[in-house]
Amino acid sequence: MNISDIGEFGFIRAIQDHTIVTPETVTVGIGDDGAVYKTTPGMEQVVVIDTMIEGNHFIIGKTATWHAVGYKAVASNLSDIAAMGATATQLVLSTALIPSMTVADVKELYRGMKDICQVYGVNMVGGDTVTARESTVITVTVLGEIEKDKALLRSGANVGDVVAISHTLGNSCAGLDVLLQQERGYEELVKHHQYPQPQLALGRLLVSMNCHCANDISDGLASEANEIAKASGVNLILDKDKIPFSPALEQWCAYAKKDRYRYAFGGGEDYELVFTMAEDDFYRLKKQYDDVTIIGSVHPGTGMVLLRDGDKESPLQPQGWTHF
Numbered sequence: 001m002n003i004s005d006i007g008e009f010g011f012i013r014a015i016q017d018h019t020i021v022t023p024e025t026v027t028v029g030i031g032d033d034g035a036v037y038k039t040t041p042g043m044e045q046v047v048v049i050d051t052m053i054e055g056n057h058f059i060i061g062k063t064a065t066w067h068a069v070g071y072k073a074v075a076s077n078l079s080d081i082a083a084m085g086a087t088a089t090q091l092v093l094s095t096a097l098i099p100s101m102t103v104a105d106v107k108e109l110y111r112g113m114k115d116i117c118q119v120y121g122v123n124m125v126g127g128d129t130v131t132a133r134e135s136t137v138i139t140v141t142v143l144g145e146i147e148k149d150k151a152l153l154r155s156g157a158n159v160g161d162v163v164a165i166s167h168t169l170g171n172s173c174a175g176l177d178v179l180l181q182q183e184r185g186y187e188e189l190v191k192h193h194q195y196p197q198p199q200l201a202l203g204r205l206l207v208s209m210n211c212h213c214a215n216d217i218s219d220g221l222a223s224e225a226n227e228i229a230k231a232s233g234v235n236l237i238l239d240k241d242k243i244p245f246s247p248a249l250e251q252w253c254a255y256a257k258k259d260r261y262r263y264a265f266g267g268g269e270d271y272e273l274v275f276t277m278a279e280d281d282f283y284r285l286k287k288q289y290d291d292v293t294i295i296g297s298v299h300p301g302t303g304m305v306l307l308r309d310g311d312k313e314s315p316l317q318p319q320g321w322t323h324f
Helices: 001-013 066-083 103-120 173-181 187-194 199-209 221-232 247-256 262-265 279-288
Strands: 026-028 044-051 089-095 123-131 137-147 162-166 211-217 234-239 273-277 293-300 305-309 312-315
Touching: 001 103, 001 247, 026 123, 044 066, 066 089, 066 103, 066 187, 066 199, 066 211, 066 273, 089 103, 089 293, 103 123, 103 305, 162 221, 162 279, 173 187, 173 247, 187 247, 199 273, 211 221, 211 312, 221 234, 221 273, 221 305, 247 262, 273 279
Parallel strands: 089 123, 234 305
Antiparallel strands: 044 137, 089 137, 162 273, 162 293, 211 273, 234 293, 305 312
16 A cells, blocks of 8 residues: 555554653644644753755665664754754654655654654654655754753864764764675674664763763764864864774775775764863763763864874865765
8 A cells, every 4th residue: 555545644644653752741743733842941942954865865675774764864863962962852854755655664664763762752743744756855853952051062172172982983884885785794884874873862961071062973074073173263183093993894894995984084974973072071971981082182273174194194174975
């Protein structure tokens, strides 16, 4: 059965169950002209939005399942919320679906969204659906909240800060290569690509640990570091030999003869955090959250990123995904 067989209201009935995780914050959810939700007194509101297009961001049956697409469409937004240091609360979405899409596939798409919303306590409170001619388009907006004047911005890096990242880099792009080349035996990398883990808990911890600046690594470390440097009006010096990699990535690079640094600097979709803070505060953080690594430092400058390799320093230009 296709979605054209059940119509718009049949579609709504098919997906509206299990969309509310914290009912105490929602007055009106899916099914009316608008959603009504409650905010926490004294908190500022954060809003983020991201779009995924079939053929641009995923290929069903080759790089993703519909469940994985739904999950990742939400995860990319939650990663932006994490980079702001906020808590995610509500979600609305717009989907453009081709009429021949099966009801089973639609349910899988929304099940992926609901599964990650359950994990992170986010309510799916509304949306819109239209007909697409050729490719599925999914736009997700996530609402969140954070204490007044506490949002982590790209413009907050201070001279003397350390530059640090969470976990390891390059896994998602390597996982994409594994899928495109139809290799087997690298499930950990594939999982990183299809089911990334937004760093919401770390983002909240960074706020409490006097973090000055954060950015999520969606387009590759080179791109995100340059965004911080330009927004903050400083130079970042990154140490090449301090970039952490997972054993799975090292194994894949050895097998496929790939450059691990290309994955880290230009791969993207890792959805880890890159952030800056005072060195003393970093080591306080590390006592509570061990999976963070210092990879560089902040210096006076005009918005450049330099990569230190031994005794040589060279400019590190953005090299990740761009839309135009």
